[in-house]
Amino acid sequence: MNTSNALFTTPFDHNTDFIDLADNCERFCEALVEETDPARKMALCGRLATSLALLRPMLLEPVPEYLQERLTVDAFPFIRPQFAPEPDQHCRYCEEITQLLISGVLAPEAARVMGDLLFELTGYFADQLKEPRWLRTDAGVALLG
Incomplete structure (x- = not known):
């Protein structure tokens, strides 16, 4: 392009x-x-x-x-900004940052910032993966969302 x-x-x-x-x-x-x-x-x-x-x-x-x-x-907006990559891409982001930290090529301050980012991303990722996906109702189990 x-x-x-x-x-x-x-x-x-x-x-x-x-x-x-x-x-x-x-x-x-x-x-x-x-x-x-x-x-x-x-x-x-x-x-x-x-x-x-x-x-x-x-x-x-x-x-x-x-x-x-x-x-x-x-009026309250219906759409709010959110970070919502596909789970496989989110996992890939975490993998790449981890490999970057392992490589030792970053300056100490950059490594700290990337470590903080990795902490936030993996926490968000784990929460997303463990998020409820179905709801038990009187009519049976329904898919959330």
């Missing part, structure tokens, strides 16, 4: 709001998955890393007033 040049030229900096930075991260990741050219993949990784670095300090700050209206709805 030939990624749109707009992804490489769209300006953003420390004045870009967190919503736009989050949108950037999403677009860079989507393009990264599809891109086949190694140089363009590396450039997308750089843009993603920069967006994430700019985004992180904003996450603990109050939402600016000018963005509050954009994040306000009149």
Whole structure:
């Protein structure tokens, strides 16, 4: 795939709001998955890393007033963001992070962060696998969801 040049030229900096930075991260990741050219993949990784670095300090700050209206709805949304990979893919994520930690190639701080991520992912994964799937009713057993 030939990624749109707009992804490489769209300006953003420390004045870009967190919503736009989050949108950037999403677009860079989507393009990264599809891109086949190694140089363009590396450039997308750089843009993603920069967006994430700019985004992180904003996450603990109050939402600016000018963005509050954009994040306000009149009715509870039916769809909420969730992390829901297929179980086999989720397991693969955990395996790959484990192998990365075993390899010892990460700097100590990066290894700690990846260990934290692995802890969160495996806990979520285990909870998902152990989640009830059927409900016993007077009419018999029914599939949940």
